[in-house]
């Protein structure tokens with residue numbers, strides 16, 4: 001078994017083949033984090049977060065058999081194929097954001113791995129990528145974390161980060177046709193109801209207009225094909241129903 005986790009460079013290179021990005025790592029607390037034991041029976045020594053940034057993964061994913069085999073949940077199945085193979089290579093486990101409920105707290109984990117901030121859309125905002133990043137899996141690996149693993153300052157548990165507090169006019173809160181976001185909550189049923197109407201076409205074809213209104217990381221906004229893929233999955237899987245909110249299993253969350 002490895003004495004230390006593979007270097008961030010080695011992981012990043014392996015991910016680059018798939019258009020995925022290493023977003024950072026964090027050292028778990030064996031008691032508090034309640035992660036599963038690894039295949040060797042030991043506790044994870046480090047957890048690396050792997051995600052998409054803009055549409056960098058799209059060429060790899062859309063060329064894979066998962067994209068065109070006609071079976072459900074292509075992006076999640078592609079993620080599993082990549083994540084499980086890398087976890088096996090390094091003697092660890094891949095954990096996924098879409099398995100649940102209960103869900104692994106990926107946004108909390110992300111804030112332990114990289115300098116993210118809270119946004120009014122409830123998505124974590126990145127200073128470079130804006131709202132155009134999401135997670136495909138986490139690699140829980142054995143061994144000690146690298147010595148240079150530095151935990152970022154965690155965002156406050158509530159309240160906006162400085163990017164959003166200083167944002168002129170907060171256009172994300174003005175852009176939704178049904179005002180689904182009020183800065184403190186998200187009326188999912190209002191959003192989903194609108195997406196079923198003819199007026200919801202711009203959201204369906206270009207992506208959430210509130211998310212697109214954000215000026216941060218504009219260069220990383222999803223192109224139409226990628227946005228439409230995610231919005232179709234979101235709209236199909238989360239039909240408006242009375243509470244509770246339906247499970248966002250497949251294809252969700254990019």
Ligand code: B12
Pocket residue numbers: 096097098103104105106107108109121122123124125131133134135136185186188191208230231234238245247248252253254
């Ligand atoms: C459930 C869920 C939802 C639910 C939210 C229900 C609710 N009101 O809580 C719904 C289905 C609405 C949703 C929607 C979206 N989500 Co979502 N969601 C999740 C999921 C699977 C679980 C969250 C959870 O319960 N965690 C457990 C708790 C203990 O952990 P936590 O870290 O504290 O999680 C809190 C937040 O994640 C929050 N939350 C999660 N998503 C959302 C979305 C909104 C709008 C709100 C209000 C809150 C919210 O609810 C949790 C409880 O407080 C996570 C993946 C994950 N495993 O974290 C993705 C995740 C948070 N979602 C994500 C994304 C991108 C979206 C969408 C933009 C994607 C889409 N188009 O489908 C949409 C937003 C709607 C839109 N108009 O585009 C990303 C966020 C990435 C980031 N930059 O922060 C995640 C991390 C998935 C991923 N693969 O990366 N989501």
Ligand code: SF4
Pocket residue numbers: 119120121125163164165167168170171172173213214215216
């Ligand atoms: S538009 Fe402004 S307030 Fe909204 S998420 Fe972007 S930076 Fe934050």
Ligand code: SF4
Pocket residue numbers: 175176177178179180181190191192194195203207208209210211
């Ligand atoms: S997808 Fe459209 S309707 Fe839904 S929250 Fe975004 S802007 Fe509003």
